[in-house]
Amino acid sequence: MTATVAPETAANAPMPARPALAQDWRRLVRMGAVGAVAQIFIALSNMPVRLDERLVVKPILSLGYLCLLIVPFAAGHRVGHQIEREGVPQHTAGAHEVAGGAACGAIAGGGLSLLAVLLANFDLREPLVNWSPMLAELLAFGHTTGFAVVVWLLIGTAVGAAGGGLRLLGPRSQRAAVTMVLTVAGAAVLEPLVVDLAEGMGLEALSDRLYHRRGGVNWTSALVLAAVSGILAVLGRGRMRQAREHIAALEGAKRTRTNLGLIAATAALLVILPLFAGKLTNELAANVGLFVLLALGLNIVVGLAGILDLGYVAFFAVGSYTAAVLTAATSPRIHPELPWLVALIIVVVVTGLVGLFIGAPVIRMRGDYLAIVTLGFGEIIRLIFLSDWLSGWFGGAQGITKIPGAGIFGLTSVAGTDPRRVFYLVLAFCAIAIYVSWRLERSRLGRAWMAVREDETVAEAMGINTVNVKLLAFVVGAVLGSFSGAIFSAKVGSVFPNSFLILVSIVILVVVIFGGMGSIVGVIAGSAVLIGVLGGPKQPGLLAEFSEFKLLIYGALLIWMMLARPEGLIPSVRRSRELHQQEMAQDAWLKGQVEDDNGSDNGNGNNNDGRQAAAAT
Amino acid sequence: MTALLETRKLSVDFGGLHALDGLDFEVHEGEIVSVIGPNGAGKTTLFNAITATVERSTGDIVFEGVSLLGLDPNRVTARGIARTFQNVRLFANMTVLENVMVSQHCRTRQHAFGALFYTPAFRREEAEIRERAEKILSFFGPRLVGYRFDQPAFTLSYANRRRLEIARAMATQPKLILLDEPVAGMNPVESAELTQMIGRLRDEWGFAIVVIEHHMDVVREVSDRVVVLDGGTKIAEGDYEAVSNDPRVIEAYLGHGTET
Numbered sequence: 001m002t003a004t005v006a007p008e009t010a011a012n013a014p015m016p017a018r019p020a021l022a023q024d025w026r027r028l029v030r031m032g033a034v035g036a037v038a039q040i041f042i043a044l045s046n047m048p049v050r051l052d053e054r055l056v057v058k059p060i061l062s063l064g065y066l067c068l069l070i071v072p073f074a075a076g077h078r079v080g081h082q083i084e085r086e087g088v089p090q091h092t093a094g095a096h097e098v099a100g101g102a103a104c105g106a107i108a109g110g111g112l113s114l115l116a117v118l119l120a121n122f123d124l125r126e127p128l129v130n131w132s133p134m135l136a137e138l139l140a141f142g143h144t145t146g147f148a149v150v151v152w153l154l155i156g157t158a159v160g161a162a163g164g165g166l167r168l169l170g171p172r173s174q175r176a177a178v179t180m181v182l183t184v185a186g187a188a189v190l191e192p193l194v195v196d197l198a199e200g201m202g203l204e205a206l207s208d209r210l211y212h213r214r215g216g217v218n219w220t221s222a223l224v225l226a227a228v229s230g231i232l233a234v235l236g237r238g239r240m241r242q243a244r245e246h247i248a249a250l251e252g253a254k255r256t257r258t259n260l261g262l263i264a265a266t267a268a269l270l271v272i273l274p275l276f277a278g279k280l281t282n283e284l285a286a287n288v289g290l291f292v293l294l295a296l297g298l299n300i301v302v303g304l305a306g307i308l309d310l311g312y313v314a315f316f317a318v319g320s321y322t323a324a325v326l327t328a329a330t331s332p333r334i335h336p337e338l339p340w341l342v343a344l345i346i347v348v349v350v351t352g353l354v355g356l357f358i359g360a361p362v363i364r365m366r367g368d369y370l371a372i373v374t375l376g377f378g379e380i381i382r383l384i385f386l387s388d389w390l391s392g393w394f395g396g397a398q399g400i401t402k403i404p405g406a407g408i409f410g411l412t413s414v415a416g417t418d419p420r421r422v423f424y425l426v427l428a429f430c431a432i433a434i435y436v437s438w439r440l441e442r443s444r445l446g447r448a449w450m451a452v453r454e455d456e457t458v459a460e461a462m463g464i465n466t467v468n469v470k471l472l473a474f475v476v477g478a479v480l481g482s483f484s485g486a487i488f489s490a491k492v493g494s495v496f497p498n499s500f501l502i503l504v505s506i507v508i509l510v511v512v513i514f515g516g517m518g519s520i521v522g523v524i525a526g527s528a529v530l531i532g533v534l535g536g537p538k539q540p541g542l543l544a545e546f547s548e549f550k551l552l553i554y555g556a557l558l559i560w561m562m563l564a565r566p567e568g569l570i571p572s573v574r575r576s577r578e579l580h581q582q583e584m585a586q587d588a589w590l591k592g593q594v595e596d597d598n599g600s601d602n603g604n605g606n607n608n609d610g611r612q613a614a615a616a617t
Numbered sequence: 618m619t620a621l622l623e624t625r626k627l628s629v630d631f632g633g634l635h636a637l638d639g640l641d642f643e644v645h646e647g648e649i650v651s652v653i654g655p656n657g658a659g660k661t662t663l664f665n666a667i668t669a670t671v672e673r674s675t676g677d678i679v680f681e682g683v684s685l686l687g688l689d690p691n692r693v694t695a696r697g698i699a700r701t702f703q704n705v706r707l708f709a710n711m712t713v714l715e716n717v718m719v720s721q722h723c724r725t726r727q728h729a730f731g732a733l734f735y736t737p738a739f740r741r742e743e744a745e746i747r748e749r750a751e752k753i754l755s756f757f758g759p760r761l762v763g764y765r766f767d768q769p770a771f772t773l774s775y776a777n778r779r780r781l782e783i784a785r786a787m788a789t790q791p792k793l794i795l796l797d798e799p800v801a802g803m804n805p806v807e808s809a810e811l812t813q814m815i816g817r818l819r820d821e822w823g824f825a826i827v828v829i830e831h832h833m834d835v836v837r838e839v840s841d842r843v844v845v846l847d848g849g850t851k852i853a854e855g856d857y858e859a860v861s862n863d864p865r866v867i868e869a870y871l872g873h874g875t876e877t
Contacts (some may be wrong), residue, residue, distance in 0.1 A: 435735060443739070444746070447719040448709075454708040461668055463694035463723030463789050474731065491626030575768050578710045588772035 017094025021553065023103065029077050033106040035075035036111025042067055043115055045128040047549055048138055049393055054545045055216025056188040061187075063545065064138065064214075072108040072156045077164030078103030093167040106162010109152045114138060116148035119313060153609055156537050176233040181258020183229035184222050189533060191215065193281055200276035243434055270427055273418050282419035284492065284532060287539040289426030289482050291527040296433040296513045296520065297480030302509070303518035304441060305473035306453030307363070310373040310505055315478040317500035318354050321385055322347045324392070324400040324495045333393045338418070340406035340414075347486045348479050354381075355478030356471065363470045366456065378505050385496035399496035406490035416491045429483045430524075449473055450574070453523020505538045510554055516568025518575050525569050530554070619682065620666070621646045621825050622698070622793055627676035629659075629666050630847075636662040638849035639676065644793060649819055649826045651836045651857075655869055660829045661703055662794045664847070668700050669693045681792070695723040700795040703829075705778045708784070709771040713761055714757070716770055716781060717750040718767035720788035728760045753784050757814070776807045787818075794818065800835055812838045814820035845869065 052064035080097035082090050118124065119136040131250045140148035166174060187194070191211055198207035200535065217225070248257050274282050294316060301309045325331045326343035338346070358377045364372060385394045394400065405415025406425060414421040440446050448469045451459040460466050489495050507530075515526020534550050535541030546553060561568070567576040576583060620780035627638040637659045644650050652660050652708060659667050660823040666679055667673040669690045678685045685693055692849070708716050725746060731739030757780045765773075770781060779861055784793050800808040812835045818824050836843060836857060843860040845853040847869040853860050 008742050200661070274856050322741070379836050388779045439735065440729060443723055443729075444722065444727055445729055445732060447715055448722055450711055450715070451719045451722075454710060455706055456671070458702070458708070459719075460690040461694060461700060462720045462785065463669065464719070465689075465691045476729070574710055577771075581769075581771050584769065585772050588768060 006444070014060035015089045017092045018096040020099040021097040022096065023100050028100055029107060030105050031075050031079045031105025032110075035071045035108025036114070039071045039111045039404065040115050041066055041109060043070070043112060043135060043139070044131050045549065045552065046135065047130060048546060049132055049134045052134075052138060053215075054543070055212065055214075056211035056332035057184065057219050057222045058214075059271065060219060063543075066185075069159055070154070072159045075108045076105040076160030076368045077166055078163075080164045080167045083171035097164040097167040098161050100166070101164020102157045105155055106157040109154070109156015112152040113149040113155070114452070115471065116140060116145050116152065120145040123352065124499070128427075130311075139170040149566050151332040162556065166260055171233060176230045177576035180226040180230045183225050184217060187222075188217050192542060193218070193284070196278040197276055200278055219259065222526070225448075230554030244382035247491065264369035265306070267431075267569045274423050283425045284440050285541070286419050286422040286426050286535055288527050288532045289423060290488055290491075291511060291531045291536055292430050292482055292488075292524050293433055293484040293509045294615045295515070295523045295527050296430070296478040297484070298508050299512050299520070299523050300437060300440070300449075301473050301477035302512055303523075303575075304437075304446060304453070304469055305449040307470055307473060308367075308374070309474070309477070309503075310371050310375040310509065312374075312477070312481060312508055313383070313500050313502065313504040314358065314378045314381035315351050315355060315481035316488070317381050317385060317497075318351050318478075320393055320489040320495045320499070321345050321485075322350045322482070324403050327490070328400050328403040328575050330402045332391070332395050337404075340404075341408065344483075344486050347482050348362045351478050351482035351485075355475040355599065359471045359474035363467060363474060373501070376504075378502055382497050382500045382502075385500070386508055397497060399494055400489075401494040403489050403492075403493050403495070405417050406487065409608055415428065416492060416493055426487055429487065433480050433483070434520055436476070436480070445469065445472065501537065502608055507531075507537050507554070510558055514557065514569060515599070516571040516575060519568065519570055519572035522568050522572065529569070530557075620644060620679075621678045621681060622649075624663075624667070625677040625679065627663075627666060627678060628674045629662050629671055630674045635849045637666060637673075640846075640849065642710065642851065642853060643705065644825050644827055644845060644876050646792075646820060646825055647823065649839050651828045651830055651840040651843045652845060653836060653845060653860075654831065654852075657848075658846040658869075660846055661797060662849075664700055664797055664829070665828075667693070667795065668688065669739050674682045691723065694789050695792070697788040697790075697792035698795065699791035699793070701779075701782040701786050701797055703797040703801070705782055706777055707770040707773075707781055710769055712767050712769055713754065713773070714747070714750055714766040717753055717788045718746050720785045721746050722774060722821075723792070724790050742840065750788060753787050756817075757784065757789070776803050779803065780811070783814075787824075791824060793827070796826060796830075797831055798830045798831065800830065800832055800855075808832065808835060811835075818839075837861075839876040852869060870875060 048064035052062045056065040070208045405413040407413045513528045516522025622644040626643045627640045727739045727742045854865045
């Protein structure tokens with residue numbers, strides 16, 4: 001054991017920094033060119049102009065410039081990246097990284113210089129419809145084209161050098177730097193939310209100090225924020241992880257108690273905060289909640305049972321329409337005007353039946369076929385509601401309007417005009433959905449879902465009725481989706497077929513994948529980030545200015561996620577296992593080796609075993 | 618004595634290929650039968666046909682006097698036939714314990730309702746499932762218990778994966794276990810140990826066992842009876858000594874002599 005490890009540690013000792021000019025020039029130019037193309041693309045998508053009004057730090061930085069600057073920074077940082085290989089020594093960072101970053105950033109910035117020249121001399125209006133004359137102005141900071149050319153080269157160099165320079169810092173300072181930047185950016189993104197909450201709590205003084213009257217973090221406050229967060233990051237380094245490990249190491253009963261305490265605290269916070277929050281925050285939170293509900297439902301289908309359902313919006317639609325027909329007086333054919341809670345019971349039954357009806361033929365298929373058929377059913381349901389044939393029932397393209405709010409035991413009525421109550425209603429149903437997901441995952445049924453996801457043929461050979469089990473996942477998912485639908489119709493007050501476009505299915509799926517398939521916390525975090533910050537298919541998020549570019553950013557995020565962290569934001573243990581089998585198998589092998597050395601495992605067979613296992617995976 | 622499992626004139630065709638051709642095969646209660654034969658003889662197809670993984674063409678399969686025809690694989694397992702796979706197919710990302718727990722599916726009843734309301738019946742059954750799983754795993758000595766319970770199956774060594782597959786088959790509480798090359802890939806020490814274990818499976822747990830095996834020392838050790846397949850038909854049957862001296866068997870394995 002020691003004999004094999006010792007030379008590796010020796011080989012891993014860091015090597016001295018490389019000289020500044022000993023660059024891998026091909027890689028550098030390639031990275032810079034990618035940055036330049038990315039910047040030109042971003043610029044021509046008109047994002048900088050649109051986002052210029054939203055200030056991040058008053059008065060120096062707008063969101064528009066930020067999305068341009070982030071590119072050379074990332075390129076400059078990335079170019080100094082050394083691939084870690086066991087046994088291959090790493091160079092210590094030095095002037096080499098800064099020079100490389102600067103050169104790379106200069107090339108990336110040169111992209112914008114080039115664009116400025118092009119914009120000044122050619123009319124690009126025809127082929128590139130999105131750009132506006134304001135872009136040229138923005139690129140030149142209101143000066144001449146020559147100024148723009150020079151200044152973007154300089155900015156690119158500086159920002160790229162900063163990106164490369166980040167590598168000079170030790171891991172702790174690096175973390176502190178990242179925390180500082182993220183805190184300021186976070187403060188800027190959360191501005192509407194913070195202002196709204198501060199107003200509710202009577203802390204206007206604070207929010208006035210923090211933000212400029214016309215938006216953006218004041219630069220003085222930005223400095224203070226950065227300093228405070230930096231200090232906290234240095235002091236609190238590793239505390240979070242320590243706390244987490246501490247909880248994980250606790251005894252069974254104690255851990256349960258601690259976890260319950262944490263959950264109760266979160267729940268209390270979620271109940272109390274809306275009281276101080278204004279309309280905007282509550283509206284936002286309600287939208288996020290609706291998507292949490294949908295994502296939790298889809299998570300059971302996709303994350304637990306492994307059925308890739310691309311038509312999940314169908315159940316959202318059926319839930320909404322059923323609730324609308326049952327409660328609205330204006331429903332064209334039947335209008336029983338039932339109380340919302342009574343209607344909800346029927347909604348659950350109807351959606352469950354629709355789930356069975358769609359699921360029965362679909363569930364016998366596997367993989368790609370299943371995905372495509374569900375995609376089709378999602379559209380079929382929308383087209384049925386849209387059709388003239390059934391417009392006597394569902395109002396066709398006019399939909400159903402004037403849906404009353406959701407009455408709860410005659411105590412209160414929850415309608416879109418009061419987002420706070422909507423949020424509480426959504427919160428209650430999210431709690432139900434979380435409980436259902438949590439209980440089912442840890443039951444005989446949940447294990448059967450996992451087995452089906454792993455290997456359907458073997459699951460069947462082990463005595464699991466795969467058709468029934470998968471159908472049940474489909475139905476449970478459908479019912480959770482219908483909750484969301486029923487609340488949605490009461491909240492919005494009207495339902496139209498085009499609220500249920502295929503896009504909704506895709507967004508929900510992206511939320512689940514982004515958050516972490518199969519992980520309840522992950523799915524909630526995913527909705528909070530994607531729906532809360534960027535916005536849902538029709539719902540604005542915190543960065544309302546992004547709405548035009550929402551799908552672009554969704555796509556970019558999804559690609560980045562698949563490359564960098566395919567298991568999602570907060571992955572389930574199982575999912576990260578799947579994606580990191582190799583590392584885990586190696587760890588287990590090492591552990592086995594250690595135990596062999598201690599003589600606690602069985603005899604001579606095992607060394608051989610372990611090697612085979614590592615080789616087999 | 619009536620047979621536990623009986624195939625009557627069983628044929629399985631893949632297009633023009635007769636993988637099994639009118640095979641009569643039987644297993645009695647408490648018996649260990651080895652099925653041997655050269656590659657492509659139809660051994661695994663026999664297992665697949667019994668467990669309804671492939672469709673039979675003609676013939677009948679009778680288990681405890683009742684035909685298995687038309688049953689889905691999960692129903693066959695529920696009747697009491699469990700199997701392992703030639704190329705180990707565990708639920709790789711589930712833990713060792715979960716692999717054995719999930720295989721008790723057809724012997725347990727609690728459904729979504731019990732899980733949601735955490736009923737006493739649900740809790741009792743969960744405890745039973747877990748207890749049974751631990752008991753089965755402890756049959757294999759210390760190597761699948763303790764910290765291994767909560768390790769994902771893919772971290773296991775090759776031999777342990779084979780053992781876990783057997784544990785999983787045991788967990789379905791069968792009367793008959795079909796083992797497809799249980800010692801393939803094991804070293805001689807492990808192989809000898811597993812050979813003993815197959816005997817103990819019968820003696821202590823009362824399973825009837827059918828083994829497909831290429832290692833003749835294993836076959837000699839465990840078998841009450843040896844059945845030799847070639848080209849989808851039975852060419853010899855009897856105890857190990859008789860079968861291993863049968864000229865047809867030698868011919869099937871080594872080919873025709875040059876002088877004939």
